[in-house]
Amino acid sequence: MGCFRIEASCQKTGARAGILETRHGFVKTPVFMPVGTQATVKAMAPFELKAIGSQIILSNTYHLYLRPGQDVINEAGGLHKFMGWDRPILTDSGGFQVFSLSDLREVNDEGVVFQSHLDGRRHFLTPELAVSIQEKLGSDIAMCLDECVPYPCDEKRSAGAVKRTIEWAARCKKAHSREGQLLFGIVQGSIFPSQRRHCAEALSEADFPGYGIGGLSVGEPHEIMYEMLDELAPVLPALKPRYLMGVGYPPNLIEGVARGVDMFDCVLPTRLGRNGTVFTSRGRLNIKNSVFERDFGPIEQGCTCYACRTVTRAYIRHLYRSREILASRLCTWHNLHFLQKLMERVRSAIVEGTFEMFRKEFNETFRDGENTP
Structure with missing residues (x-):
């Protein structure tokens, strides 16, 4: 053991x-x-x-x-x-x-x-x-x-x-x-x-x-x-x-x-999720922003989490504005899924001998601070 x-x-x-x-x-x-x-x-x-x-x-x-x-x-x-x-x-x-x-x-x-x-x-x-x-x-x-x-x-x-x-x-x-x-x-x-x-x-x-x-x-x-x-x-x-x-x-x-x-x-992904901030491959998004009022796409295209497969940014924003518990659940689910898949991709890159390339591409794409869609 x-x-x-x-x-x-x-x-x-x-x-x-x-x-x-x-x-x-x-x-x-x-x-x-x-x-x-x-x-x-x-x-x-x-x-x-x-x-x-x-x-x-x-x-x-x-x-x-x-x-x-x-x-x-x-x-x-x-x-x-x-x-x-x-x-x-x-x-x-x-x-x-x-x-x-x-x-x-x-x-x-x-x-x-x-x-x-x-x-x-x-x-x-x-x-x-x-x-x-x-x-x-x-x-x-x-x-x-x-x-x-x-x-x-x-x-x-x-x-x-x-x-x-x-x-x-x-x-x-x-x-x-x-x-x-x-x-x-x-x-x-x-x-x-x-x-x-x-x-x-x-x-x-x-x-x-x-x-x-x-x-x-x-x-x-x-x-x-x-x-x-x-x-x-x-x-x-x-x-x-x-x-x-x-x-x-x-x-x-x-x-x-x-x-x-x-x-x-870290508590970060769950804490951010409860407050309407979600991770994407480009950085963070605040789903409560008005720009998402009529955004009928998923939090992130290609993400396979429950939230991205079933509901839209506009719907999640509506839930937050209505103070519905489901908003926190959906964003928390997405954030934890994002980190889980990120670590799986990191592990695969190490095993396949491509970690350096993965690291470079990730750092070029992911931006600090909140991003716009």
């Missing part, structure tokens, strides 16, 4: 196509994981996720710990049975949410005290508790507790977070005992190359079955994120999966793959 094998690699970039074995099945990489924060991917049912080809989803330890609680989910038979999903699930450690959502938090070497955003109660999250929660949730992949720092962050503060992240990873590994559940370490280090390398080297020595890359896509320029990935590529174990946390913007996915990343997750 937990075997990761690389089937093909790009000779001129770090891109690779692999297969990760988990308790609930195999995951072909590179892969994008839809985010199911509250044990549900917003606006999507499990059978719909399967219909678009989602192989693995992410759920959030912080939110599930606060509500309904890991004991309730454990009594239900684990997260898979609780939410009706029989494919792989990755759970994060809750660390990012503690540091980003909680107004009051106190960090020390033992763990972090935080105030619930739900009822204001104080909780003490330790590496051991983070592991225990995820073991009760029963995910296929669990993540070590790490200390997340904001951007920008000074070098001294980041160094302290790296030290704790390494120490907490060792404690997580010692506490972890659930058979068949993979525990990934998380590399921190903000935008400081030496800290990134140091953290990656220390965690590599601990021999985790996979490695998350945290603390990126938090406001830094894309170029800096790519520089950090370039620093980590030769340091992280080549035969272990690499997971870039919180990244889901299409150009970032392509560039992450080019730098050896195998797994991605």
Whole structure:
């Protein structure tokens, strides 16, 4: 369990196509994981996720710990049975949410005290508790507790977070005992190359079955994120999966793959979809714009998602203006389908030896910002 094998690699970039074995099945990489924060991917049912080809989803330890609680989910038979999903699930450690959502938090070497955003109660999250929660949730992949720092962050503060992240990873590994559940370490280090390398080297020595890359896509320029990935590529174990946390913007996915990343997750496609923004091969469209009032074509010609096969831009715009729930569902379906098919095309290009050409053509076509039809 937990075997990761690389089937093909790009000779001129770090891109690779692999297969990760988990308790609930195999995951072909590179892969994008839809985010199911509250044990549900917003606006999507499990059978719909399967219909678009989602192989693995992410759920959030912080939110599930606060509500309904890991004991309730454990009594239900684990997260898979609780939410009706029989494919792989990755759970994060809750660390990012503690540091980003909680107004009051106190960090020390033992763990972090935080105030619930739900009822204001104080909780003490330790590496051991983070592991225990995820073991009760029963995910296929669990993540070590790490200390997340904001951007920008000074070098001294980041160094302290790296030290704790390494120490907490060792404690997580010692506490972890659930058979068949993979525990990934998380590399921190903000935008400081030496800290990134140091953290990656220390965690590599601990021999985790996979490695998350945290603390990126938090406001830094894309170029800096790519520089950090370039620093980590030769340091992280080549035969272990690499997971870039919180990244889901299409150009970032392509560039992450080019730098050896195998797994991605992000709320972006579902959040944008709920607010009327959709991905196309040319960039983003805001379907609520008046230009679509009499546009009776699909979101994107050639797309095979349910929305594009059945309804028009004009209809979806009408749904948004009428505040109908179906609008969010259709756009979310399309966005997740778009990313799923994008990653399938990326994988095929790697296997066929055409990734460089694919990358070039994608970057020439996809434009940042919102586009007009």
